[in-house]
Amino acid sequence: MTTMEINKNNYCIIMAGGIGARFWPMSKTSRPKQFIDILGDGRTLIQQTFDRFLSVCPKENILIVTNEIYRQQCLDQLEGITKSQVLCEPCRRNTAPCIAYASYKIQQENPDARIVVAPSDHIILKEKEFIEIISTALEAAASHDWLITLGIKPSRPDTGYGYIQFDDKKIGEVDNRIKKVKIFTEKPQLEKAKEFVASGDFLWNAGIFIWSLKSILTAFESYLPEVNKLFKDGLRVYNTDNEQAFVNKTYPVCENISIDYGVMEKVQNVYVLASDFGWSDLGTWGSLYSIQEKDSDQNAILGEQVLTYDTKNCIVNVPKDKLVVLQGLDNYIVVEDDGVLLVCKKQDEQKIRQIVDDVRDKKGKEFV
Amino acid sequence: MTTMEINKNNYCIIMAGGIGARFWPMSKTSRPKQFIDILGDGRTLIQQTFDRFLSVCPKENILIVTNEIYRQQCLDQLEGITKSQVLCEPCRRNTAPCIAYASYKIQQENPDARIVVAPSDHIILKEKEFIEIISTALEAAASHDWLITLGIKPSRPDTGYGYIQFDDKKIGEVDNRIKKVKIFTEKPQLEKAKEFVASGDFLWNAGIFIWSLKSILTAFESYLPEVNKLFKDGLRVYNTDNEQAFVNKTYPVCENISIDYGVMEKVQNVYVLASDFGWSDLGTWGSLYSIQEKDSDQNAILGEQVLTYDTKNCIVNVPKDKLVVLQGLDNYIVVEDDGVLLVCKKQDEQKIRQIVDDVRDKKGKEFV
Numbered sequence: 001m002t003t004m005e006i007n008k009n010n011y012c013i014i015m016a017g018g019i020g021a022r023f024w025p026m027s028k029t030s031r032p033k034q035f036i037d038i039l040g041d042g043r044t045l046i047q048q049t050f051d052r053f054l055s056v057c058p059k060e061n062i063l064i065v066t067n068e069i070y071r072q073q074c075l076d077q078l079e080g081i082t083k084s085q086v087l088c089e090p091c092r093r094n095t096a097p098c099i100a101y102a103s104y105k106i107q108q109e110n111p112d113a114r115i116v117v118a119p120s121d122h123i124i125l126k127e128k129e130f131i132e133i134i135s136t137a138l139e140a141a142a143s144h145d146w147l148i149t150l151g152i153k154p155s156r157p158d159t160g161y162g163y164i165q166f167d168d169k170k171i172g173e174v175d176n177r178i179k180k181v182k183i184f185t186e187k188p189q190l191e192k193a194k195e196f197v198a199s200g201d202f203l204w205n206a207g208i209f210i211w212s213l214k215s216i217l218t219a220f221e222s223y224l225p226e227v228n229k230l231f232k233d234g235l236r237v238y239n240t241d242n243e244q245a246f247v248n249k250t251y252p253v254c255e256n257i258s259i260d261y262g263v264m265e266k267v268q269n270v271y272v273l274a275s276d277f278g279w280s281d282l283g284t285w286g287s288l289y290s291i292q293e294k295d296s297d298q299n300a301i302l303g304e305q306v307l308t309y310d311t312k313n314c315i316v317n318v319p320k321d322k323l324v325v326l327q328g329l330d331n332y333i334v335v336e337d338d339g340v341l342l343v344c345k346k347q348d349e350q351k352i353r354q355i356v357d358d359v360r361d362k363k364g365k366e367f368v
Numbered sequence: 369m370t371t372m373e374i375n376k377n378n379y380c381i382i383m384a385g386g387i388g389a390r391f392w393p394m395s396k397t398s399r400p401k402q403f404i405d406i407l408g409d410g411r412t413l414i415q416q417t418f419d420r421f422l423s424v425c426p427k428e429n430i431l432i433v434t435n436e437i438y439r440q441q442c443l444d445q446l447e448g449i450t451k452s453q454v455l456c457e458p459c460r461r462n463t464a465p466c467i468a469y470a471s472y473k474i475q476q477e478n479p480d481a482r483i484v485v486a487p488s489d490h491i492i493l494k495e496k497e498f499i500e501i502i503s504t505a506l507e508a509a510a511s512h513d514w515l516i517t518l519g520i521k522p523s524r525p526d527t528g529y530g531y532i533q534f535d536d537k538k539i540g541e542v543d544n545r546i547k548k549v550k551i552f553t554e555k556p557q558l559e560k561a562k563e564f565v566a567s568g569d570f571l572w573n574a575g576i577f578i579w580s581l582k583s584i585l586t587a588f589e590s591y592l593p594e595v596n597k598l599f600k601d602g603l604r605v606y607n608t609d610n611e612q613a614f615v616n617k618t619y620p621v622c623e624n625i626s627i628d629y630g631v632m633e634k635v636q637n638v639y640v641l642a643s644d645f646g647w648s649d650l651g652t653w654g655s656l657y658s659i660q661e662k663d664s665d666q667n668a669i670l671g672e673q674v675l676t677y678d679t680k681n682c683i684v685n686v687p688k689d690k691l692v693v694l695q696g697l698d699n700y701i702v703v704e705d706d707g708v709l710l711v712c713k714k715q716d717e718q719k720i721r722q723i724v725d726d727v728r729d730k731k732g733k734e735f736v
């Protein structure tokens with residue numbers, strides 16, 4: 001527990017519906033990335049995310065939105081969570097419906113809520129700094145009608161992230177790390193990304209949002225009125241036995257749209273809080289490698305029976321008791337999980353998506 | 369069965385005591401190369417060797433010399449063989465003691481025997497040609513006091529084989545493929561090997577010998593008198609219940625010496641039969657690769673669930689039902705057996721011996 005006083009109006013929505021194909025074969029449809037102890041430190045990513053937010057809001061104010069097929073994994077992995085805190089989507093509809101659903105469920109319980117929305121599968125290395133940033137953002141969101149997103153100072157021209165350009169003007173009395181957003185830019189080409197990094201007024205979009213319940217519902221009303229109406233209609237059933245039936249009926253007819261595209265890129269009152277808390281979205285094996293501990297040959301090895309010879313810059317992730325001998329590999333990914341082995345060049349890791357599709361077609365969906 | 373008439377005086381000694389560390393992790397001390405179906409065609413190497421000799425001599429005239437720890441594997445793999453045909457060494461003493469033991473055991477039964485001595489773990493692709501060669505050699509050995517070794521026309525300057533220089537002079541009325549041996553040369557340096565191949569009067573030494581029992585015992589008496597005496601002393605117990613006890617007592621005090629060094633390189637009456645029967649000693653993964661069927665990317669793959677992308681010139685040997693995805697590998701060995709995975713550059717396969725020693729030291733002898 002940090003020194004921060006936990007406000008009963010603080011809520012967290014943890015988005016845990018992704019399938020993380022790029023971490024195959026460790027992540028599979030039946031057990032995606034967020035449910036894996038991918039760092040080998042004894043806690044899965046969703047457990048780490050949940051643990052972090054225990055310093056931000058009361059445990060009972062943490063909601064997990066996930067797919068129906070992951071309900072039990074959530075209940076199993078998150079100690080002391082109740083069934084009512086695990087919101088189950090019957091189908092994938094991107095982030096806007098997910099947030100609308102959870103927001104109206106909170107509205108039914110506490111109209112004064114201040115909310116953090118965060119993915120379940122990111123890495124945050126500096127937890128103390130993260131909590132301080134969230135606290136700052138929640139304070140700002142409580143006193144202003146702002147939709148706040150967390151921005152990360154870019155350390156490289158990564159083309160896998162969205163970028164946010166901010167207006168450097170100081171805003172009244174608030175924390176000077178909070179800036180008005182000029183524009184959101186989706187994954188740029190490398191040349192553009194280099195310009196962004198050089199310019200100094202671009203941040204990576206971490207996909208972590210902070211706002212008051214009132215502010216986000218106002219935004220939904222204005223910019224996604226149909227989505228808004230669908231989930232507002234549920235106010236009479238949220239937190240009752242009829243909630244799941246309502247959701248199962250509502251999702252299939254709801255638009256598939258992201259909160260970024262549907263709301264953040266359209267509203268005027270959007271702000272970014274420039275942050276530094278050792279963030280990675282763990283989008284690829286390479287991004288995992290970049291934050292892992294390496295041996296003297298720059299190999300990041302998870303597995304207790306791995307011997308390497310003339311092998312460097314590799315990421316190795318194999319079962320603890322599996323004897324693996326690697327010779328003459330440079331810059332490879334070597335992963336074995338559940339009897340499936342993948343060896344792939346690190347620089348070609350974007351091909352893993354295609355490989356997974358191929359495996360599904362040729363070998364069957366039980367493998368992916 | 370071939371058209372060759374099977375002579376009851378024909379005997380085979382199959383040497384099956386090796387441990388084949390270079391094929392680790394498929395071969396292990398507990399189950400060396402000869403007991404593995406390394407080509408994936410349903411028969412182990414020793415089974416293939418045994419099958420071949422069924423065309424040369426009566427089944428009951430085939431003797432297997434192996435280590436005590438492989439007795440049961442021999443009995444299990446070789447259909448219809450009796451316990452008395454499996455000669456068990458209590459310790460490794462190289463090929464001369466092995467041949468002396470088996471020869472005196474045959475002497476006890478049939479002094480008119482003509483014998484083929486062959487390793488259990490070689491590949492012979494042209495079986496018909498092999499049988500014809502053996503038949504020719506056995507005929508020559510029956511009528512001459514010759515020790516005959518099979519020579520293979522070298523197709524490349526391989527430094528892993530022994531070479532035999534022959535005298536091109538025609539010998540009387542015998543098959544003109546039989547030549548008098550000038551000199552044996554152990555594994556040469558590459559430059560020497562190139563000269564040998566270019567010269568046209570060098571053959572690879574296949575380590576397959578044909579002689580009459582009388583001739584080989586005479587040679588033992590002259591050149592390895594101590595080894596000879598040790599095993600001649602067993603004539604009173606071979607093929608009795610006391611045979612194993614005698615052997616267990618004899619081996620530890622016997623010299624450790626090869627038939628090549630102890631006999632073949634010293635005797636005058638040594639001949640080579642120039643042969644071509646698709647031979648490989650399968651000394652390394654590379655030699656296995658060279659005889660295996662390849663796909664269009666020159667990958668030799670054993671395993672039914674292997675997917676390759678941008679992968680070529682690799683040898684892959686994994687369990688049938690194991691899903692293995694390889695991307696971006698060129699010229700690698702990928703082997704998994706019994707839960708142990710090895711990835712190694714083909715050009716560095718000679719390092720596997722050192723790796724096996726290392727695995728034994730660091731992980732325990734149960735892995736090697």
